[in-house]
Amino acid sequence: MARPLLLVHAHPDDEVLTTGGVMAAQLAADEPVCLVTCTLGEQGEVIPESLQHLAEDPDALGRHRIGELESALSELAAGQGTVDQRFLGGAGRYRDSGMMGTAPNEDPRSFWQADLREAADHLVRIIREVRPEVLLTYDHFGGYGHPDHIKAHRVAMYAADLAGVRGYAHELGAAWEIPRIYWAVMGAEPLAAGVAALGPHASTQWFDPARPPGVPAADIDVTVDISAFLDRKRAAMTAHHTQVRVEQDRFSLSNDFDFPFLTTEHFQLVRGDPEADDTLFPDLSDG
Numbered sequence: 001m002a003r004p005l006l007l008v009h010a011h012p013d014d015e016v017l018t019t020g021g022v023m024a025a026q027l028a029a030d031e032p033v034c035l036v037t038c039t040l041g042e043q044g045e046v047i048p049e050s051l052q053h054l055a056e057d058p059d060a061l062g063r064h065r066i067g068e069l070e071s072a073l074s075e076l077a078a079g080q081g082t083v084d085q086r087f088l089g090g091a092g093r094y095r096d097s098g099m100m101g102t103a104p105n106e107d108p109r110s111f112w113q114a115d116l117r118e119a120a121d122h123l124v125r126i127i128r129e130v131r132p133e134v135l136l137t138y139d140h141f142g143g144y145g146h147p148d149h150i151k152a153h154r155v156a157m158y159a160a161d162l163a164g165v166r167g168y169a170h171e172l173g174a175a176w177e178i179p180r181i182y183w184a185v186m187g188a189e190p191l192a193a194g195v196a197a198l199g200p201h202a203s204t205q206w207f208d209p210a211r212p213p214g215v216p217a218a219d220i221d222v223t224v225d226i227s228a229f230l231d232r233k234r235a236a237m238t239a240h241h242t243q244v245r246v247e248q249d250r251f252s253l254s255n256d257f258d259f260p261f262l263t264t265e266h267f268q269l270v271r272g273d274p275e276a277d278d279t280l281f282p283d284l285s286d287g
């Protein structure tokens with residue numbers, strides 16, 4: 001029986017950064033993958049000099065990033081299956097909110113300003129249609145505090161609850177309780193090791209060894225070895241060329257800071273049996 005995976009991400013590119021390896025693995029196993037992207041990333045900064053005109057035109061950047069996302073997903077699939085990608089409420093329904101305190105954050109069309117239940121209902125409909133076995137989204141802080149990531153977390157968690165209620169909103173489909181939910185996080189120890197391996201000339205001011213970012217191993221429930229899919233992940237990141245600059249052993253974002261490629265992805269269990277084996281999809285039927 002199929003074991004559908006549902007992912008809820010804020011912007012095009014986020015799907016690759018923290019969950020690209022598990023998406024590729026799921027596709028390679030011929031299992032369904034549904035990706036819900038909440039905004040078009042209209043407020044993203046633009047790296048390539050040749051595309052700077054997009055930085056002045058958020059709507060054009062949003063349209064451009066739809067194309068980047070399509071390319072990235074086909075790199076992740078590498079001919080094995082396709083990602084069922086959807087934008088929450090349809091493409092352009094919710095706008096990138098930018099960072100806290102900026103004008104785009106106050107825009108009534110922004111995802112940050114969106115009514116929580118209305119946004120959740122778009123996702124309830126998808127959950128009840130796709131009937132995922134596993135949901136992946138962010139933690140309560142959205143990983144690093146971007147308003148769209150925090151909002152994506154809230155919408156995903158609320159929608160997961162509403163979708164399972166038999167008497168809630170029959171017009172959105174038959175109730176579905178998602179058996180397992182995880183938050184995708186950065187693993188603190190692998191991240192620290194990866195940064196150290198980049199060497200002294202890397203631009204890693206973002207990393208404070210006194211207060212290393214990420215979640216410690218003791219608080220991580222599932223670690224997935226994605227080394228077999230690292231090439232696909234690298235190619236998919238390259239496809240997001242307005243957002244990511246990729247080199248062999250590292251990548252950088254618009255702030256020019258270097259990040260290591262890691263061979264693992266990390267997850268905290270939110271819903272599901274913590275005693276089950278430590279894979280994303282434990283085989284509960286044998287248990």
Ligand SMILES: [Zn+2]
Binds near residue numbers: 010014
């Ligand atoms: Zn993002």
